Amino acid sequence: MSTSIQWKWYGMLLLTVAMQILFLRDLAIGNMAFCFLYVWALLKAPIQTPTGLLLLGAFALGWTVDIFYNTHGMHAFACVCIAMLRPLVFKVLTPANGYDERSSVSLAEMKALWLFPYLFIMLFTHHVILFLLEAMDGSLVGISLLRAFFSALLGILIFGLLELFSQNK
Amino acid sequence: MNQLFQFLLRQRIFLLFVALELVNLWGIFKYNDFQHTFYFNTTNRWAASFLAMGEDVKSYHQLREVNQDLAQENARLHAEIFKLTAQKQPESKIPYFLSEGMLTRYQPVACKVIDQSTQMSQNYLTIDKGTRDGIAPGMAVISSTGVVGKVMSCTADLSLIVSVLHTGNNVSAKIKSTGELGYIKWAGYQPEVADLQDVSKYKKVVKGDTIVTSDYNAVFPPNIPIGIVAKVGLEKDETFHDIKVMLLTHFSTLKYVYVIKNKLAAQQALLEQAKPKPE
Numbered sequence: 001m002s003t004s005i006q007w008k009w010y011g012m013l014l015l016t017v018a019m020q021i022l023f024l025r026d027l028a029i030g031n032m033a034f035c036f037l038y039v040w041a042l043l044k045a046p047i048q049t050p051t052g053l054l055l056l057g058a059f060a061l062g063w064t065v066d067i068f069y070n071t072h073g074m075h076a077f078a079c080v081c082i083a084m085l086r087p088l089v090f091k092v093l094t095p096a097n098g099y100d101e102r103s104s105v106s107l108a109e110m111k112a113l114w115l116f117p118y119l120f121i122m123l124f125t126h127h128v129i130l131f132l133l134e135a136m137d138g139s140l141v142g143i144s145l146l147r148a149f150f151s152a153l154l155g156i157l158i159f160g161l162l163e164l165f166s167q168n169k
Numbered sequence: 170m171n172q173l174f175q176f177l178l179r180q181r182i183f184l185l186f187v188a189l190e191l192v193n194l195w196g197i198f199k200y201n202d203f204q205h206t207f208y209f210n211t212t213n214r215w216a217a218s219f220l221a222m223g224e225d226v227k228s229y230h231q232l233r234e235v236n237q238d239l240a241q242e243n244a245r246l247h248a249e250i251f252k253l254t255a256q257k258q259p260e261s262k263i264p265y266f267l268s269e270g271m272l273t274r275y276q277p278v279a280c281k282v283i284d285q286s287t288q289m290s291q292n293y294l295t296i297d298k299g300t301r302d303g304i305a306p307g308m309a310v311i312s313s314t315g316v317v318g319k320v321m322s323c324t325a326d327l328s329l330i331v332s333v334l335h336t337g338n339n340v341s342a343k344i345k346s347t348g349e350l351g352y353i354k355w356a357g358y359q360p361e362v363a364d365l366q367d368v369s370k371y372k373k374v375v376k377g378d379t380i381v382t383s384d385y386n387a388v389f390p391p392n393i394p395i396g397i398v399a400k401v402g403l404e405k406d407e408t409f410h411d412i413k414v415m416l417l418t419h420f421s422t423l424k425y426v427y428v429i430k431n432k433l434a435a436q437q438a439l440l441e442q443a444k445p446k447p448e
């Protein structure tokens with residue numbers, strides 16, 4: 001893990017959270033697909049990050065967004081959940097020759113077949129938890145799941161584009 | 170102790186996860202208005218349904234006392250009804266007033282049925298009050314829905330009642346709407362149905378008419394419901410209607426009955442003894 005990548009990660013963390021709070025807060029496509037860009041930092045955290053640190057980070061990240069979304073605890077709940085889930089997903093999606101020489105989650109290092117399922121599982125879980133918590137109503141389960149699905153697709157699209165751009169650099 | 174610490178140390182990630190999520194949940198339900206009310210309503214509902222369940226169980230165990238209270242209450246109300254119906258001025262031009270004795274003539278006593286039959290052709294009931302409570306043979310017995318029978322014999326604490334479901338126990342009756350007289354006689358089978366006899370075939374009887382006790386009944390107070398006309402038939406050469414009456418009292422599930430003390434019964438009997446006997 002080189003320091004340049006680390007600095008870039010911190011920069012992106014601030015950028016995505018700022019974008020989320022300032023612009024994406026009110027953005028919804030067809031009232032179905034919502035963009036949660038801030039999860040980027042969590043998804044792109046180095047693979048060797050200790051889970052404990054990741055949990056605390058996810059908690060802080062979630063609460064920060066929650067403060068601005070006025071949804072005390074919901075984003076944090078979803079974030080901590082996927083932070084806990086992340087090591088499991090890594091275990092399930094082990095690439096052919098392990099994680100030894102790979103340190104970062106990126107299209108260049110992990111290839112599409114690994115990255116996109118990873119993105120989908122993480123995003124979908126996050127969104128499902130978030131929307132269900134927000135709705136808190138049995139009759140809205142269907143629409144919450146639908147929203148989570150479309151938001152996850154949108155997320156994959158955006159994160160995929162980000163990966164493509166960073167690959168070109 | 171050491172093992173406990175080691176366990177906690179091994180599970181520290183998971184425990185951290187749980188702790189953080191608990192903090193989040195606390196935040197969600199504490200500070201979000203909607204989620205807060207949801208939490209409040211839901212826990213309220215659970216608590217309420219739990220309490221209601223407990224209350225159900227409790228009230229089930231109180232049913233016995235509640236029934237007893239209701240029976241007492243009913244007896245009191247019956248007394249009131251007898252008084253009021255007696256008070257109702259009959260349609261007469263002659264100035265008429267009711268004596269105090271007539272006004273408080275009927276006094277019901279609530280009793281519990283402790284044994285009974287409905288399947289025999291002569292049915293009897295046993296109730297839990299006797300001469301100690303002022304019950305004497307010959308008194309009328311009714312239920313909250315209709316007539317039951319007549320007290321046959323008493324001990325100090327128990328009484329035996331001849332049910333209406335007894336082929337020898339006829340009840341003088343009338344059709345409520347027309348005032349047509351007749352008497353109720355049980356055929357000896359079917360505890361729900363009795364026959365109304367002695368109603369002339371030239372009188373109009375309609376299915377659904379209410380049958381009540383007549384005014385000239387020696388046992389029952391007037392206008393106690395007996396049953397509903399269920400079927401009116403007429404044999405060709407008969408002089409009387411063949412009327413089937415659906416009894417209003419459900420004998421098979423009878424729990425409480427009211428024995429009606431008639432304060433003037435002794436006087437009436439004494440007077441009627443003085444009637445000259447036919448040769």
